[in-house]
Amino acid sequence: MSDGTERDVVGQEVEERDITDVDQPGEEAGQFRKGGPGSANPNMAGGEASRLRERTRPERPLSEELAALRDHIVAAFGEGEGGLAVDAFRGELTLLVGPERLHELVVFCRDDPDVRCEMLADLSAVHWPGGKRVEKAAETTGWPTYEVEDVGRIEVDGILRSITHNHWLRVRTTVPDDDRAVLPTLTDVYATANFFEREVYDMFGVAFTDHPNLTRILMPEEWEGHPHRKDYPLGGVDVQYKGGVIPPPDQRSY
Amino acid sequence: MTDTQRPDRRQGSEVEPSSEFTVVAGEWQDLPDAVEDDLMVINMGPQHPSTHGVLRMKLTLDGETVVSNEPIVGYLHTGIEKNTEYRPWVQGVTFVTRMDYLAPLHNELAYCLAVEKILGITDEVPERAQALRVILTELNRVSSHLVWIATGGMELGSTTAMIFGFRERESILDILEYVSGLRMNHAFIRPGGLAQDVPDEFDARVRQVCSEMRDRIGEIEDLLTENPIWVERNKGVGVMDAETCLSYGVTGPPLRSAGIAQDLRKSQPYCGFEQYDFDVPITDTADAYGRYLIRIQEIYESLRIVEQALDRLPGGPVMVEDQKIAWPAQLALGPDGIGNANSYISRIMGQSMEALIHHFKLVTEGFTAPAGQVYQAIESPRGELGYHVTSNGTNKPYRVKVRDPSFVHIGALPAFSKGLGVADIIVAVASVDPVMGGVDR
Numbered sequence: 001m002s003d004g005t006e007r008d009v010v011g012q013e014v015e016e017r018d019i020t021d022v023d024q025p026g027e028e029a030g031q032f033r034k035g036g037p038g039s040a041n042p043n044m045a046g047g048e049a050s051r052l053r054e055r056t057r058p059e060r061p062l063s064e065e066l067a068a069l070r071d072h073i074v075a076a077f078g079e080g081e082g083g084l085a086v087d088a089f090r091g092e093l094t095l096l097v098g099p100e101r102l103h104e105l106v107v108f109c110r111d112d113p114d115v116r117c118e119m120l121a122d123l124s125a126v127h128w129p130g131g132k133r134v135e136k137a138a139e140t141t142g143w144p145t146y147e148v149e150d151v152g153r154i155e156v157d158g159i160l161r162s163i164t165h166n167h168w169l170r171v172r173t174t175v176p177d178d179d180r181a182v183l184p185t186l187t188d189v190y191a192t193a194n195f196f197e198r199e200v201y202d203m204f205g206v207a208f209t210d211h212p213n214l215t216r217i218l219m220p221e222e223w224e225g226h227p228h229r230k231d232y233p234l235g236g237v238d239v240q241y242k243g244g245v246i247p248p249p250d251q252r253s254y
Numbered sequence: 255m256t257d258t259q260r261p262d263r264r265q266g267s268e269v270e271p272s273s274e275f276t277v278v279a280g281e282w283q284d285l286p287d288a289v290e291d292d293l294m295v296i297n298m299g300p301q302h303p304s305t306h307g308v309l310r311m312k313l314t315l316d317g318e319t320v321v322s323n324e325p326i327v328g329y330l331h332t333g334i335e336k337n338t339e340y341r342p343w344v345q346g347v348t349f350v351t352r353m354d355y356l357a358p359l360h361n362e363l364a365y366c367l368a369v370e371k372i373l374g375i376t377d378e379v380p381e382r383a384q385a386l387r388v389i390l391t392e393l394n395r396v397s398s399h400l401v402w403i404a405t406g407g408m409e410l411g412s413t414t415a416m417i418f419g420f421r422e423r424e425s426i427l428d429i430l431e432y433v434s435g436l437r438m439n440h441a442f443i444r445p446g447g448l449a450q451d452v453p454d455e456f457d458a459r460v461r462q463v464c465s466e467m468r469d470r471i472g473e474i475e476d477l478l479t480e481n482p483i484w485v486e487r488n489k490g491v492g493v494m495d496a497e498t499c500l501s502y503g504v505t506g507p508p509l510r511s512a513g514i515a516q517d518l519r520k521s522q523p524y525c526g527f528e529q530y531d532f533d534v535p536i537t538d539t540a541d542a543y544g545r546y547l548i549r550i551q552e553i554y555e556s557l558r559i560v561e562q563a564l565d566r567l568p569g570g571p572v573m574v575e576d577q578k579i580a581w582p583a584q585l586a587l588g589p590d591g592i593g594n595a596n597s598y599i600s601r602i603m604g605q606s607m608e609a610l611i612h613h614f615k616l617v618t619e620g621f622t623a624p625a626g627q628v629y630q631a632i633e634s635p636r637g638e639l640g641y642h643v644t645s646n647g648t649n650k651p652y653r654v655k656v657r658d659p660s661f662v663h664i665g666a667l668p669a670f671s672k673g674l675g676v677a678d679i680i681v682a683v684a685s686v687d688p689v690m691g692g693v694d695r
Binding site: 057058059060089090092094118119120121122124125126127157159161163166168170190191192194195196199216217218219220227228234249250252 | 335516521631638665666
């Protein structure tokens with residue numbers, strides 16, 4: 001499935017690009033969000049670098065209001081080491097901040113009159129697992145290949161929404177996916193964070209210090225493991241039909 | 255237990271009562287303290303007809319008054335979010351439509367808008383598809399509010415409201431069935447447009463339902479709005495002021511009942527909602543009665559939107575033109591039901607090998623989406639329904655997180671149930687209209 005995905009569409013001339021060129025992880029500084037080919041879950045089909053071709057579409061820039069907002073917050077917190085990194089994708093503003101300044105940033109976004117995010121609209125997480133993987137310097141055989149050891153990471157994304165100014169932005173922080181997955185709680189800033197953080201704890205195992213009631217919320221109390229981590233199997237049984245057997249979804253090759 | 259095993263209390267001494275009567279459950283450990291404080295901990299749910307499915311509340315009572323309320327959820331957790339990570343983008347629609355089962359089309363719409371945003375094709379979705387999405391989701395909003403009136407009335411003992419609500423809802427579901435083939439869980443809205451165009455008589459049937467619905471909502475209003483029992487039970491119950499709402503992330507009718515006219519259809523329009531003329535009803539009572547009034551008004555506003563959308567419904571396709579994304583099917587009604595049109599099958603099977611390969615690849619593998627993360631929120635009947643979708647550049651979602659308004663509203667229960675009577679808890683919970691399928695996902 002991963003090779004030979006170069007597709008032709010009948011009667012359609014499209015501008016094509018090779019997305020493996022742009023999505024290699026760690027190419028740009030500050031772009032520690034993008035997993036891209038290579039870092040995907042081995043169970044995820046097509047996760048390996050493959051020549052997928054698709055029509056390029058122009059990237060939507062940030063609106064003027066969001067750009068001004070970005071400049072305002074970056075001016076207060078500084079950019080680069082110890083400060084913020086900024087990412088824009090599809091017209092959405094993302095502020096990347098270290099765990100140690102997360103609380104400070106969220107309080108700033110709530111209290112600053114120009115930002116004034118009254119609501120924590122959402123808090124979620126994404127797991128990018130580590131482990132050994134093979135990185136090829138080039139796809140041609142004969143070039144050297146490297147074995148790379150990755151530290152897995154969990155990205156925690158909060159959506160802050162301002163009703164007064166009618167804008168929203170994403171605050172993202174990254175923690176390792178081992179026992180160092182600890183973040184300060186936001187329950188003292190937004191009451192919503194209580195349930196959201198319990199869900200992130202339940203599903204990803206990120207501990208929130210000083211949370212008033214950090215227990216599992218969706219899974220039973222005695223459950224082992226954190227289901228939304230990528231190394232947690234989906235589970236399932238074979239599907240049998242007229243002698244044929246189809247493996248459960250997480251074991252299929254497609 | 256047979257008679258021989260039953261401990262004989264009259265004789266007493268030989269039996270060890272400790273092994274017989276000890277209750278072991280972690281959450282009851284606090285009970286002795288509570289008894290000393292003269293407080294009582296009771297458990298409401300998860301099997302309780304008026305907790306909207308399987309919501310469980312651990313109430314601490316001082317007499318009849320609720321001192322604290324700890325909602326416990328998770329009884330309906332089905333792992334839908336995890337499941338979507340193992341299926342192609344298009345198949346995600348059939349999963350997410352089963353979350354908030356009273357507003358399936360809103361789930362589909364939010365998911366599809368998020369996928370379209372990742373693909374960067376938001377502006378390429380044809381206008382006809384967008385207008386039909388508006389019509390369908392607004393009809394769905396009406397049916398969802400009607401269920402709320404029905405179940406809310408039922409919980410207060412008003413079986414007439416229950417019958418009225420479910421009866422009127424059925425006429426909406428008939429339309430949705432007529433369009434998609436299913437009363438619920440339609441999977442009709444797809445990334446890039448709709449599964450297929452609407453049938454010929456869609457316009458006439460929807461207009462008829464809209465005009466009839468106004469009279470019927472009028473009947474419900476006559477029944478409830480000034481009904482002394484309804485007013486007594488609802489006014490001043492479940493009060494949550496604007497500040498508390500915002501801190502707890504409460505949106506939708508509860509937030510609007512507190513006087514904040516926040517509606518994502520107005521503030522951050524999607525699907526061309528900015529073209530339609532409608533009002534956002536608010537009240538300043540911040541209680542269950544205000545939420546009732548708002549929902550009734552929202553039904554009228556939704557009907558207004560539907561009629562406007564029908565008036566200006568443009569022609570044309572209902573799926574994006576990009577052949578690498580559009581589902582490669584041309585549906586037609588055959589003798590054995592709906593399926594691919596004969597002309598299409600003869601083309602891919604008999605004329606063009608490339609078309610067959612393309613069809614096969616797109617159906618089995620699906621399209622790929624560029625790596626990145628988007629958040630797309632829409633105004634569902636219950637509030638802000640957000641889809642936080644992450645792609646790693648493959649043909650499947652890397653992660654789909656749903657911000658379900660019911661989940662957030664259940665999280666706010668402790669805030670607005672303090673000081674209420676036990677009977678009022680039922681009203682307060684009903685007033686935020688939680689759907690446990692959406693809470694637990």
